[in-house]
Amino acid sequence: MKEIMRRRTRIAAALCLLAAGVMALVIPAMAAPPEKYLHVHVDDPTDGTKVNVDVPLSMAEKILPAINNQDLHGGKVWIRHADMSGVDLRAVLDAVKTAPDSEFVTVKDNESDVRVAKANGNILIHVTDKRNKDQKVDVTVPMKIVDALVNTEKNDELDIAAALRALSDAGDILLVTVQDEGQKVRIWVDSKNTQD
């Protein structure tokens, strides 16, 4: 009888260990995805000013739809004076989305270089001011965000809330860098709540 009890205890202990092991594996997988933060960093070495802004994207997602002011309603912004000149923005974006990675626009003149390309599911915009070669702007926008932005019922509105959700679901990404003689600006998204 004692032997049977011992065996049962051992089996119970083994089952508990197994259950603990399974839970240890499953719980992290079931945990909520990490919070994403939108970071803005402005560095002005000319006067030594540094500005850091860190906003949890989930916070922006919740607050934005509550704002009803002028052209912003329910997380959507109405582009009041958007003159699309008969261009179907959605059709253009759809064409870009289905197109292979390539350079779509290259403008080179005496004043600036402008390059618009698609690579790895992102739209890349690169602008260099030739008059002052220190002035550079780089913008990277994942296609998913552009999709979410323009996926609205009306042509003259952009869904900022949907774009924020898409941004939240996207991985860590450097969105914008601006560099000129004095200032450097970086805007990016990652899972850290600091800029360190």
Next chain:
Amino acid sequence: MILLAKIALGMAGAAVAGAGVLCSEGLVQVKVIEKQPQGVHIRMFAPAMLAPMAMHLAPRQSLAEATREIHPYLPVIRATMESLRQADDVVFVQVEGPGEHVKVQKLGGSIIVDVDDSDATVHVTAPIRAIASTMEQLAAADSNSL
């Protein structure tokens, strides 16, 4: 003698319990120090629970204008308070410049604002729950007065 001791103990216990209840929502802390020779020095600590209570006791007519002004922004304020409550501790804004320092952060259920420049040093700590309760009292005052 023992009876007096028991009464004193009871009163002390009630005072401690009362202080505990008053401070249960945290403390509002305001510190303003002007850097001029005869500048203002203000240091204030108050239980955060007093703010919504004061709103509750304030004359409705005195609050009418403020409540009317705040009314259009109530959905945004509520959404902000709710998301602030749920957010992890984070430094929202930090500005470092020559002779100036600004920091706005959420830390342990409170919003903390620190400003330090050539004119003054300002520090404000306000528990988010107390801010939300105060705003709700304002909203209620609005609905009662209209």
